[in-house]
Amino acid sequence: MARADYPQPIQELIAELKRLPGVGPRSAERMAVWMIQHKKRNPLELAQALSQAEASVTLCPACGFFATADGCTICDDHSRDEKLVCVVEQATDVLPLERSGAFSGYYHCLGGKLSPLDNVTPYDLRINQLLKRLETLEEVEVILALSSDVEGEATANYLAEVLAEKKCAVTRIAQGLPAGGGLEHADELTLMRALQGRR
């Protein structure tokens, strides 16, 4: 007697789902079975949405954010403040900033951060594109909104050095206590930076 398992098509679906980030074998199984059992709720729409997103989404050649054939919603929005360019690591870092409502300028996504261990050099990031973009702008403030880990710091320092030769102001977003966080939960480095950045 052979032990029974899911039919081949379900097993293939589980294998595909398991590759998604944050999805383990058990969640993949649950999702696959849900998709098969809820035929009324049209799981095929997921397949269609995926194919369509796959086919139509590209990265904006100017800022590096997600764009479609219709263009980039950010670069095409001429009501934004053209004196502000915020440099972020990934295209996904744009939306948290947008949702905060605290920034009204344009963005530039580097596509990563400097990391010698992973063989990421300045040539792998969209730094040249940033420099070219700045040549066409005047009196611009470049805000570095990079993560506060070692690689993010290294990238910010490198950019500050490169941009020092350009006619633009360079600032970095502040580091300190997160909103709602008490002193007792903050680590020493965060506290040190919060103290250094006091105003």
Added chain:
Amino acid sequence: MARADYPQPIQELIAELKRLPGVGPRSAERMAVWMIQHKKRNPLELAQALSQAEASVTLCPACGFFATADGCTICDDHSRDEKLVCVVEQATDVLPLERSGAFSGYYHCLGGKLSPLDNVTPYDLRINQLLKRLETLEEVEVILALSSDVEGEATANYLAEVLAEKKCAVTRIAQGLPAGGGLEHADELTLMRALQGRR
């Protein structure tokens, strides 16, 4: 200035992913962005696997487990013990039993459990199919492997009553301490049942 958001195709993909069980807004966003950014790893294979599973997987008319056009791997396996029929709630309950390796007979999936609050009556479950199936078999042991919550108990009691008129032995799987569990972590009901079921 309008706040930027993901392009429409990505938003639709996120909406579809959010409908999956166990996937919240943030995981859906992460998955969608992963799918778009890892084009090399062929996320389209997921869409294909989904369409194929959707099209080819049905439920076995005899036992209610997942089947394809090639048939049901369990019902078609004639090396199994035909004197044993294990009654489970859902098709998904079959695989844990199969993986335990402790059962070598056939299965019957009810498709749910009795639940007056959710309007699930005996006519909504595959009980008639079970009775018909048992008419063609002789000296069969029917093992009720239902969950140990209120609805599972009610379903088991109902089935025991209905099957009492048939020429078959009816047993239930044991309830007691889970493997590896200490007494200190067991609730009172589990302990009571473990004591009642001592052997």
